[in-house]
Amino acid sequence: QQQVKxxxxxxxxxxxxxxxxxxxxxxxxxxxxxWYQQFPGKGPALLIAIRPDVSEKKEGRFTIxxxxxxxxxxxxxxxxQPGDSATYFCAASRGATNKLIFGTGTLxxxxx
Amino acid sequence: DxxxxxxxxxxxxxxxxxxxxxxxxxxxxENMFWYRQDPGLxxxxxxxxxxxxMKEKGDIPEGYSVSREKKERFSLIxxxxxxxxxxxxxxxxxxxxxxxxxxxxxxxxxx
Numbered sequence: 249q250q251q252v253k254x255x256x257x258x259x260x261x262x263x264x265x266x267x268x269x270x271x272x273x274x275x276x277x278x279x280x281x282x283w284y285q286q287f288p289g290k291g292p293a294l295l296i297a298i299r300p301d302v303s304e305k306k307e308g309r310f311t312i313x314x315x316x317x318x319x320x321x322x323x324x325x326x327x328x329q330p331g332d333s334a335t336y337f338c339a340a341s342r343g344a345t346n347k348l349i350f351g352t353g354t355l356x357x358x359x360x
Numbered sequence: 361d362x363x364x365x366x367x368x369x370x371x372x373x374x375x376x377x378x379x380x381x382x383x384x385x386x387x388x389x390e391n392m393f394w395y396r397q398d399p400g401l402x403x404x405x406x407x408x409x410x411x412x413x414m415k416e417k418g419d420i421p422e423g424y425s426v427s428r429e430k431k432e433r434f435s436l437i438x439x440x441x442x443x444x445x446x447x448x449x450x451x452x453x454x455x456x457x458x459x460x461x462x463x464x465x466x467x468x469x470x471x
Binding site: 254257280282284289290291292293294297337339341346347348349350351352353 | 364391393395400401402403404405408418419450452454456457458459460461462463464465
């Protein structure tokens with residue numbers, strides 16, 4: 249019940265295309281759903297996050313879509329750029345402890 | 361900008377050695393975390409600390425211990441390193457609310 253399942257494991261997208269990464273969870277007590285972006289040699293950094301009281305959050309080219317009834321959330325990267333090539337992790341947590349449960353990661357490659 | 365500094369970028373140790381991984385944050389954050397990152401497994405929480413001298417086990421604490429004697433410093437200790445502890449170790453810190461701020465990691469190889 250603590251797992252966060254992430255797919256796909258890897259993704260290749262053409263420049264200008266839309267990248268979509270999906271995550272599913274089981275614990276209905278989770279109330280914070282962030283996405284982290286990690287470049288080679290660096291630690292993960294927060295990209296965008298959502299709480300379950302909204303169904304969508306957009307920041308620039310990045311959008312989180314949240315489906316509470318299906319217990320799923322996804323990251324959409326519009327107009328994908330080669331600079332977006334990185335590993336993306338979804339995560340979830342409950343309450344104020346900040347104990348994030350991470351997905352297994354998606355390696356995104358955006359081809360020029 | 362928050363800075364989380366991990367003392368070593370690469371570390372090579374022998375089986376059975378006692379290993380210390382050090383992490384320092386400069387933002388007076390209450391929470392500190394140690395995660396382990398492995399391909400196909402994502403990031404898994406080893407231990408976290410919500411205050412000086414306070415700690416809680418994460419999902420994979422076996423074979424590890426931690427120490428937090430000062431607010432800014434959180435150490436991960438491998439009491440007797442084993443080859444299955446070869447991995448990337450990530451330290452993070454946060455206030456009582458998100459987000460987590462990560463260091464750049466220590467890649468540990470146990471031979």
